[in-house]
Amino acid sequence: MKIKLFITTLIMSCLITMNTPTQAEAPTPGSATDPVITRSYFEQNTLSEAKVKELIASALKASAGGSQPSGSNGGTGTGTTPAAMTVVQLKAGQTLYAGAGAEFIVRSGKVIAVSSDENGIPDVTGGKDIAAGTEIATNHLLIFPRDGRGIKPAPKNTADIFVMVRGSYLLLNEDGSTATP
Template identity: 40%
Template structure:
């Protein structure tokens, strides 16, 4: 019985020493005393970054009440009736078809980029709803599918554009 008590006591002492030494070593771990936002502790909040950005003379993009950079605010809702087309007037114009059946429009052999699907849409190719479409050059865009009667498109557009006859 005495042997068991001695072994049990030795085990308890060993565990206690392990916990004490481990706690001491972990409190001295590299970066435990790092200042928030320093190179040793790079995780910071958005408000901290915004504050530094303003101090450096930068201006933040306009956004909602919560300070988000408003991408949606830069998008414009456009109705494109049947028989018309919406085309980019500058490189990089973006389209998102929200309602109706749309096809890509291009006067030449190339078309527009479907960034969501990762493919090119040539003239007359169906453009999926809720996909981000990019016009790499002016004069390209989307038009209501002529095979569908009374087909009006609702399109979100970012960039200079025009609605013209098909």
């Protein structure tokens, strides 16, 4: 009888402790884990839609005035006008390298991704990262965040390859010489 009473009391005390909220579950207002801020601080330190538009416009103005690397081609915009697309024909043995921020759309032919490091190429249309050596689908928008990445004809390609390019690029022959587009 005493043992049953002891076990019942032990079980009840365990249940009560398990249902009691701890201090970790309810942070103290104004502490480091739950800071209290004023409305003016919040308004001064958050980005409004107008601030975002202003930042984008100033970044576009700054990039429009930038210079392109030597030996590269492509459009440069003025103000907020986007750079024009250039059509480049890629021939067997050539590699088309993108400048930082350039965009490619492969219109025809079969090409594979090229990268000087382990990072791939963002395929915006497909919503994935394309690793080096992977075939790229036609009509997909590729954005190149850094130099050193590009595309080249797939080994079994027999079709003409045409690529729409926005931004700076470098077209190299198989021997490393610069090709004329």
